[in-house]
Amino acid sequence: MVERINYEQLPQIVGPYVHATKHNQTLYISGLTAYGTHAQSSDICAQTQEILNQVLTILELEKRSRSDIVKVTIFVKDITMLATIRQELFQFYEGNLPACSLVEISQLIHPDLLIEYEAVVAL
Template sequence: MKAIRKNYDILGKPVGPYVHAVKHNNQLYLSGLSAFGSIAQTQTIEFQAKEIFKQIEKIAKAENSSLENIIKVTIFVTDLKRIDELRTTLFEIYKENLPASSLVQVEKLFHPDLKIEIEAILAV
């Protein structure tokens, strides 16, 4: 089966050589999402994470899926000082549907205001 490359009108147009997501079989692979351009851009890591998951939820709904179907996330953060607060936020979002997860600290993201970027794989 051929992979389907997708952009979503509900998100800003990608500014680089990538698409928002690639759908293959029953899986949707999301590019890294951030709070860039939203009201959360200059806020805390928790607020930015919530904004990113709102984006993921919109994409999931567009694919007739939901946050419950997140299989895997890779989370990139610029600072681990607020990791406990971030974990609390993630538990609130995931509820009982915990995904496989990786957490990576990076020196910086593409804009200095950004504290977190999230990639995800969803069942659709």
């Protein structure tokens, strides 16, 4: 059985998807961005902090910890900006580094957005 979840605490979704789905003891978090938040028109650091706060909100609501993050995919508009957010990511994971794919893309759903982050979490 698949459970589809939208979290009231996160920015509202306007597209044909949900914040996350649960299946077989796994939580799949959709691509999160700073869209619709105070950080939307900010730099990549502020957008990354907003996204990681959204991930923390989901983990708290699901009664999980950062160490339960198994795999992430990070989409960035400029791969050279990775060095700018690398330390934030290391701090966020608290030593529990997940498997990760990093992909440079030409654009996201809004021109202000610089980064999108999706995750798989073990339940």
